[in-house]
Amino acid sequence: MKLRRVSKSLLFTSIFLVELAVILNSVELLELSVLPLLLLVFPNLPFKAELGAVRFEGGDRVGETLEVNIELRIAGFGLIKAMHFLPDTFELVEGSNAGGRFIAGRGVIRLSYKCVPLKRGVYNLGILFVEAENIFATRRVRAKIEFEAEKEVKSRVYRVRRVEQRRGIARKPVPEIDVSKVGVPGTDFREIRKYSYGDPVKFINWKATAKIGELMVNEFEREGKKTVWIFLDANPYMLHGDLRKNCFETAVEVAASLAYYFAVRGHKVGFYTVGHELLIYPESGRRQFSKIYSTLVKLDVSDKEESLLSSVEKTRKYIEAVKPASIFVTRVELSNPLKAVMKAMGRKNLPVSVIAIAFKGDDSIGGSVEDAVRENTIRKLRAAGVAVTEVEAGKAVEVLAGVVK
Numbered sequence: 001m002k003l004r005r006v007s008k009s010l011l012f013t014s015i016f017l018v019e020l021a022v023i024l025n026s027v028e029l030l031e032l033s034v035l036p037l038l039l040l041v042f043p044n045l046p047f048k049a050e051l052g053a054v055r056f057e058g059g060d061r062v063g064e065t066l067e068v069n070i071e072l073r074i075a076g077f078g079l080i081k082a083m084h085f086l087p088d089t090f091e092l093v094e095g096s097n098a099g100g101r102f103i104a105g106r107g108v109i110r111l112s113y114k115c116v117p118l119k120r121g122v123y124n125l126g127i128l129f130v131e132a133e134n135i136f137a138t139r140r141v142r143a144k145i146e147f148e149a150e151k152e153v154k155s156r157v158y159r160v161r162r163v164e165q166r167r168g169i170a171r172k173p174v175p176e177i178d179v180s181k182v183g184v185p186g187t188d189f190r191e192i193r194k195y196s197y198g199d200p201v202k203f204i205n206w207k208a209t210a211k212i213g214e215l216m217v218n219e220f221e222r223e224g225k226k227t228v229w230i231f232l233d234a235n236p237y238m239l240h241g242d243l244r245k246n247c248f249e250t251a252v253e254v255a256a257s258l259a260y261y262f263a264v265r266g267h268k269v270g271f272y273t274v275g276h277e278l279l280i281y282p283e284s285g286r287r288q289f290s291k292i293y294s295t296l297v298k299l300d301v302s303d304k305e306e307s308l309l310s311s312v313e314k315t316r317k318y319i320e321a322v323k324p325a326s327i328f329v330t331r332v333e334l335s336n337p338l339k340a341v342m343k344a345m346g347r348k349n350l351p352v353s354v355i356a357i358a359f360k361g362d363d364s365i366g367g368s369v370e371d372a373v374r375e376n377t378i379r380k381l382r383a384a385g386v387a388v389t390e391v392e393a394g395k396a397v398e399v400l401a402g403v404v405k
Contacts (some may be wrong), residue, residue: 011036013033013036014033014034014035014036015033017029017030017032017033017036018030018033021033047074047075047076047077047078047080047103047132047141048074048075048076049072049073049074049080049082049130049143049145050072050073050074050075051070051071051072051073051128051145051147052070052071052072052073052108053069053070053071054069054070054071054147054149055067055068055069055070056068056125056149056151059115059116059117059151059153060152060153060154061117061120061153061154061155061156061157062117062118062119062120062153062154062155062156062249062253063116063117063118063156064116064117065093065114065115065116066090066114066115066116066117066151067113067114068084068097068111068112068113068114068115068125069110069111069112070084070110070111070112070128071108071109071110072108072109072110072111072128072130072145073106073107073108074103074106074107074108074109075105075106076103076132077103077104077105078102078103078132078133078134079100079101079102079103079132079133080100080101080102080103080107080109080130080131080132080133081098081099081100081130081131081132081133082098082099082100082109082111082128082129082130082131083097083098083099083128083129084097084098084111084125084127084128085097085125085127085128085129086115086125087123087125089117089118089119089121089123090115090116090117090118090123091115091116091118092113092114092115093114093115093116094113094114095111095112095113095114096111096113097111097113097115098111099111100131117151117153118244119153119249120153120154120155120249120252120296120297121152121153121297121298122150122151122152122153122297122298123150123151123152123153124149124150124151125149125150125151126146126147126148126149126150127144127145127146128144128145128146128147129142129143129144129145130142130143130144130145131143152297153297154293154296154297155249155252155253155256155296155297156253156256157253157256157257157260157293158253158257191219192205192208192216192217192218192219193216193217193219194214194215194216194217195214195215195216195217196217199217203217203218203219204216204217204218205217205218226262226267226268226324226325227267227268227269227270227282227322227323227324227325228258228262228267228268228269228270228282228324228325228326228327229269229270229271229272229282229315229318229319229324229325229326229327229344230255230258230259230269230270230271230272230326230327230329231272231274231308231311231312231326231327231328231329231330231340232251232252232255232271232272232273232274232329233251233274233275233308233328233329233330233331233335234248234273234274234275234276234299234300234301234302235274235275235301235302235305235306235334235335236275236301236302236303236305237305237331237334237335238251238301238330238331238357239301240331240359240393241359241393241394244394245359245393245394246393246394247331247357247359247393248301249393250357250391250392250393250394250395251329251330251355251357252296252299254329254355254357254391255271255292255296255329256292256293256296258327258329258355259271259288259289259292259293260289260293263284263285263286263288263289263292264285264286264289266284266285267284268282268283268284268288268322268324269282269283269284269288269289269292270282270315270318270322270324271292271295272311272314272315273295273299273302274306274307274308274311274330275301275302275304275305275306276299276302277306277311277314278295279314279315280292280295281318282318282322282324307335307336307340308328308330308335308336308337308339308340308341309339309340309343311340312326312340312343312344313343316343319344319346319350320346323348323350324350325350325351325352325353326341326344326350326351326352326353327352327353327354327355328340328341328344328352328353328354328355329355329357330354330355330356330357331356331357331358331359331374332354332356332374332377332378332381332388333370333371333373333374333377334370336377337354337377337381338377338380338381338384341354341381341384341386342384345385349385351387352386352387353386353387353388353389354381354386354387354388354389355389355391356374356378356388356389356390356391357391357393358374358390358391358392358393359392359393360392360393378390
């Protein structure tokens with residue numbers, strides 16, 4: 001057992017008095033040498049810590065201030081210290097998550113502070129450490145209090161005020177990429193389903209109705225809304241930077257913002273996480289956005305690497321079916337997206353955009369090489385007719401001007 005400094009001092013004092021008593025042949029000094037030992041063995045008086053009011057306000061998104069107020073009721077005698085455990089990805093901005101006071105009998109310790117979450121995820125904030133020290137500071141007793149306090153921190157979703165629409169296939173009166181649940185039924189047959197109240201009589205399939213014995217109708221693809229497919233690069237090279245300026249976190253925020261922009265406007269949004277091989281089939285509406293957003297909250301970079309071309313191959317049947325506008329969110333200097341982009345365009349020259357996440361400010365030779373490769377890759381993409389938008393890692397993009405054909 002490791003002795004504290006005050007315990008060592010008391011022990012050395014007692015030994016010194018014993019030696020001095022022997023040298024001087026003094027009974028009084030010998031009796032006095034017992035006193036430091038008594039202080040040393042003085043026990044901690046029992047204490048009881050009870051959790052009182054706990055309040056968490058805010059901090060639901062990255063960068064949003066979280067206000068914490070915790071009340072701890074103490075019964076005991078001595079110096080009582082308390083500390084609320086805070087994950088490493090939370091930055092303390094006001095107050096302190098630790099406190100203490102001398103308590104004789106009953107008392108209350110209040111912890112009040114503000115912090116800012118710097119990374120999305122699900123965190124356990126229900127841990128308190130309590131330490132009691134006797135009046136002579138010779139002994140300590142530690143305790144751990146756990147309670148239910150799970151905090152889900154979501155990535156920021158920026159309000160996309162403008163998305164530039166570049167004319168391509170959408171110039172046609174009935175554009176091929178405009179496939180959605182919302183809009184006027186087109187001529188592309190989708191399926192035969194049971195009749196629902198309000199279905200037009202002209203869509204009734206009389207042959208199927210006669211065969212099955214109940215009303216069946218033809219379902220056609222509906223036109224007037226885009227289908228957008230977002231490819232989020234989660235390969236290991238995306239984890240570049242610190243908590244405040246991170247390529248992957250910025251990519252997640254951009255993907256979430258684009259998904260929100262299109263989904264709430266009635267467009268179908270499909271999603272694929274490159275590296276995790278995670279696919280979300282295209283749907284529209286806020287429910288689809290919630291599905292994508294809840295996935296992004298717990299998403300981290302992959303342990304293995306997957307090429308963008310491979311991700312397009314795995315979603316090829318969906319791309320051929322719905323003919324979406326594809327958006328790749330990646331670091332172009334490392335992902336080599338040109339082949340994947342051309343594959344996504346296909347023979348019908350479907351619209352494709354690339355959001356190039358750039359980590360700037362690295363003045364090293366490696367950083368200069370990456371900048372040169374990125375600029376060269378962007379030049380090639382634009383020459384191939386791909387809309388490229390550069391987003392700097394860690395920058396708050398209040399107006400995300402993505403380019404979608």
